[in-house]
Amino acid sequence: MEPAPPHRKATLRDVARLAAVSPKTVSRVVNHEPGVTAAKIAAVTVAIEKLGYRPNVTASALRRADGRTATIGVVLEDVANPFSAALHRAMEDVARIRGVSILTGSVDEDPERERALIRAFVGRQVDGLVIAPASDNQAYLATELLRGTPVIFVDRPPVGVRADAVLIDNRVGARQAVRHLVEADHRAIAYLGDLRSIATAQDRLQGYRDALADAGIRLRSDHVVEDLHSAGAAEQAVHRLFASATPPTALFTAQNLVTIGAIRALRTLGRQRSVALIGFDDFPLADLLEPGVTVVAQDPSAMGELAASLIFRRLDGDFWEPAVHTIPTRLVARGSGEIRPSVRP
Structure with missing residues (x-):
């Protein structure tokens, strides 16, 4: 049968x-x-x-009297990263109240993927875009902005277009972290950072430099390690630092995955209680490690909530000149950043 x-x-x-x-x-x-x-x-x-x-929700939305699709396109660095995940959830919570769905994609620091995702979202006629850009110029969005599509940048500022941006002051946050290590009597402080092409990484490195200059500490090029974009790469970098003739007494890790890799290396080396560490950006269970991890905490939930609210204000007809909306950071002392050097260099 x-x-x-x-x-x-x-x-x-x-x-x-x-x-x-x-x-x-x-x-x-x-x-x-x-x-x-x-x-x-x-x-x-x-x-x-x-x-x-x-x-058919898409087809129905396209026939709505106001011409909207009740969708927002969101382009983030990596939705698996705790920072991006928290940012996304906050936007989703705001959108749900308005009966709007969030369409999200990860760019993985790939400019071509960024443009492809945005083309896909624009093709679906999303009502607005929230973008954490990977490309070095977003002038290709000029047409969408002229059409009146609200575009909000998060975490990183736009280049080549005028649009709202929800950012934190990375330079000030990094400066505060390194100053905290200096106050704990450290003079050999290493910097471990993300890809140097990323605007936030550039700002955090500059904050590190500012704090050393404020304290009259000479910048040592062998203590600056950039282009670490994974926990594994950071772990290897820390091993190299401590295999050198002049290892640091403290680490400033400028991204949460870099911080995780550094912690793994310190534990392998048995140095987690003798080398100070401050990470930029909090991460789950950081307070439960021994010692607890001192961080410069961002507030991705506040960033996501503000970005979504700006989109809806624009959609509701509010007008203002594009501006930078800054979310403050705060230093959370938990123990790792308060370790003093056993021997002052």
Whole structure:
């Protein structure tokens, strides 16, 4: 016996036929548009339930009277990273209240992937875009901005276009971290940072330099390690630092994955209680390690909430000149950043 053919999905025309109304009436009921009698709404509702009809959300949205699709496109560095995940969740919470869905993609520091994701989201006619850019110039977004699509940048400032940006003061936060290590009597402080092409990494390195200059400490090039974009790369870098003739007494790790790699290396070397460490950006369970990890804490949830609220204010018709909206950082002392050098260099 041949298997029965799969059931065909019910269409809008099937609903209209069963409810004895026009397809246009079904569309109005599905999209909650005015001008439909209570009797026809009831008939369409019964037909939808009986047939198990599921409307095409994208197609329905495109027919809405206001021309919107109730979607926001979000482009982040890596949604698996705790920072990006917290930022995304905050935007999702704000959007849910408005009945809007978030479409999200990770760029993995790939400019071409950034442009491809944005093309895909624009093709779906999203109502707005939130972008943590990987490319060094976003002038290609000028057309979308001219069309009136709200675009908000997060974590990194835009280049080549004028648009709102929700940022933290990376330079000030890094300066505060290194100053904290100096106050604990450290003079040999190493910097371990993300890709030097990233604007936030550049700002954090400059904050490190500022703090050393403030304290009259000479910058040592052998204590500056850049282009570490994974925990594994950071772990190897720390091993190299401590295999050198002049190892540091403290580490400033300028990204959460870099911090995790550094912690692994220090524990392998048995130096987690003798080498001070301050990381930029908090991460899960940092307070439960021994010692607890001192961090410069960002607030990605506040960044996401503000970015989403700016998008909706723009969509509601509010107008202001594009501006930078700054979220402050705070130093959270937990123990690792308060370790003093056993021998002052």
